[in-house]
Amino acid sequence: MGSNHSFIIGLERSRQRLDSFLAAELPGEALSRSRIKELIEGGAVLVNGAPVKVAFRVREGDTVTVAVPESRKSELQPEEVDFPVLFEDEDLVVIAKPPGLVVHPGCGHHSGTLVHGLLFHCEDLAGIGGEERPGIVHRLDKDTSGVMVVAKTDLAHQSLVEQFKDRRVGKIYRAIVNGRPVAESGRIDRPIGRHPVQRRKMAVSEQGRRAVTNWRVLERFSPDFAYLELELETGRTHQIRVHLASLGYPVSGDELYGRQDRKRLDDLGVARQCLHSFRISFSHPRTGEALSFTAPLWPDMEQVLARLRARENDGRTE
Helix, strand or coil: CCEEEEEECCHHHCCCEHHHHHHHHCHHHCCCHHHHHHHHHCCCEEECCEECCCCCECCCCCEEEEEECCCEECCCCCCCCCCCEEEECCCEEEEEECCCCCCCCECCECCCCHHHHHHHHCCCCCEECCEECCEECCCCCCCCEEEEEEECEHHHHHHHHHHHHCCCCEEEEEEEEECCCCCCEEEEECCEEECCCCCCCEEECCCCECCEEEEEEEEEECCCEEEEEEEECCCCCCHHHHHHHHHCCCECCCCCCCCCCHHHHHHHCCCCCCEEEEEEEEECCCCCCEEEEECCCCHHHHHHHHHHHHHHHHCCCC
């Protein structure tokens, strides 16, 4: 439902910018500065009965009225999609994305995506940019599992976007890779850009954008597998997959970035790229509280690790 608000400016708020005043007075609406600007420019905000500009400064005695319209219904149809919810409040929802689930509708994926499922799950979406939809602030590849945070309000969406942009979001992944790194840990600082020939791929490229991945070995398995933890300083497309492949340790099951012995992977039960978003940390958009959420390793990757450990304990190699 839409809502209406009316304020009379007191002496303490005199000469304050209108958009700043509304940001402070309408916290319950969870509106971002950009959305407030849209409302002012669209004539939904009046001062003494007349429209004004965003930079208008209110004066003592002014009457400010705001008509926040009801969010537009999304053109997408809600669909029941199965995914575990790790946390939810009025501003955001944190989920564990299953492998095989596409995040956003696109070419070849017009239904059954995470967005369709969130529209079904969230009955209290306040709207993003005036539209009743979830705010996707980061994505995981279809075959990558693990924790994701999604905004439910305009304010939360803007805050999370800024936190990701400013690299204030902690992102830790787990991966099973082909190969056994000699070092215990390392830092990959190599720029990533679009592959010059195969356009669906990314590649290490001097013309790309800076990308930094920190890694450490959790376990090694004979003859040539390892279990790694990875912490991202940046968030480029396919960053972990490209960086690990550039070191000669492609993610197991990732046929796009590394040649894979399909029979060996089948014997281990590898049916997709063994990459999992393990933990995400950020500040709550409304309260500023430091939050951290962990998604347990997906059962299929746990099974692969169990088989690798069993072989290691049995002293067998391939």
